[in-house]
Amino acid sequence: MGVGERLRQMFTRDANITSAEDLLALARAGRTGKKGVHVSNDSALRHSAVWACLRLRADLVSSFPIDVFRYVDGIQVEVPKPPVLVTPGGLEVGIKEWMYSTEFDLDRAGNCFGIITERTGVVGPDGRGLPGRVELVELGAVSVRANGSTIKKFTINGKQYEPWEIWHEKQYTVAGFPLGLSPVAYAAWSIEESLNAQQFARDWFAGGAVPSGTLKNTRKTIDKKQAREVKDGFRAAVSNGDLFVHGEDWEYKPVQAVAQQAQFIEARQYGLGDIARFFGCPGDLIDAAVSGSSVTYANISQRNLQFLIMNLGPAVGRREDTFSRKLVSGPRFVKLNTDALLRxxxxxxxxxxxxxxxxxxxxxxxxxxxxxxxxxxxxxxxxxxxxxxxxxxxxxxxxxxxxxxx
Incomplete structure (x- = not known):
């Protein structure tokens, strides 16, 4: 049974789910007895490719100017922005920081959440004032109670909220499921493999996984006491880079890790490409090795245009729709100016x-x-x-x- 099917079954009746960690648990279901790095939304950030993909997308989206328009006689005319699109988190959190944080959470977990702490006097589609201030909350603090595709309650740090009190954006959606899916959950296998390769490398080169070498007496067999004394003497001599003097009866042989090092490098290279695909970033944009590609671009503008159309544009369009429905009133609509990417x-x-x-x-x-x-x-x-x-x-x-x- 796939993860999507288990999610649908969970929400055929009222059920609680923690947006990030429960999705990760579902993605890991069926893998028993496997030891290694536990992948979560936080531990995944230790992987450089995950961090690079999330940073790149969040950096670019946060750099796009946000404008509000309305049509007058069929012509698109810019109108003043509401305060929530200037300082959405109050004076301490401007729109660029707010956009970076929300895009970062959307791209890694498929959801972002905030508490609406202020409303304007302008009535929105739900009959209440439009959000005037949204204080973002950490993903791990949020759980929801839902029935089918409808969220009934949000719980944040143990306190319950009505749906209209919470700002919720989602992406990577499936029909009938009220939350966005987490790329980290679905990429857990690739991230785990790469993080475990890193862990192996640290253990290997620190000498914790295997011995760094062997010291053999070629003339006689020695007992445990003699072995310990020789070992301590050898370590004391070489630990600070000093010389180790011995006769013709001792032979030191470093242990080589040629095969393991090759597997480590191969795992890292393949892991980068997989992770880049999960997070919607071309490998070359995060400095990952790209092999077998013959695509070339005449200039940086063409490369950025391809990235915008194929990778970033759909996410930008969804955010424009959400802002237009929830943050502005009447005939007004929100546009993110992506021209900044196409300079x-x-x-x-x-x-x-x-x-x-x-x-x-x-x-x-x-x-x-x-x-x-x-x-x-x-x-x-x-x-x-x-x-x-x-x-x-x-x-x-x-x-x-x-x-x-x-």
């Missing part, structure tokens, strides 16, 4: 803007505004005329009409 180099940008002006899809004053500059003054335009000629458009030649008076 071009100065030469390509100038060429693109110049072409748009030539094609009359962008006015010169609008192009100036893109660089935070005011429109040209008459004196500036006159200066261009002196350098490059008059602005007047030359008269077009006309075809003579027979019989017309010259």
């Amino acid at each position: 071009m180099d100065p030469e390509a940008r100038a060429r693109t803007i110049g072409q748009r002006i030539t094609n009359r899809t962008l006015a010169p004053s609008e192009a100036r505004a893109l660089d935070n500059l005011p429109p040209f003054t008459e004196d500036q335009l006159a200066e261009f005329d002196r350098l490059f000629g008059s602005r007047s458009v030359p008269a077009q030649p006309t075809t003579a009409v027979p019989g017309a008076t010259p």
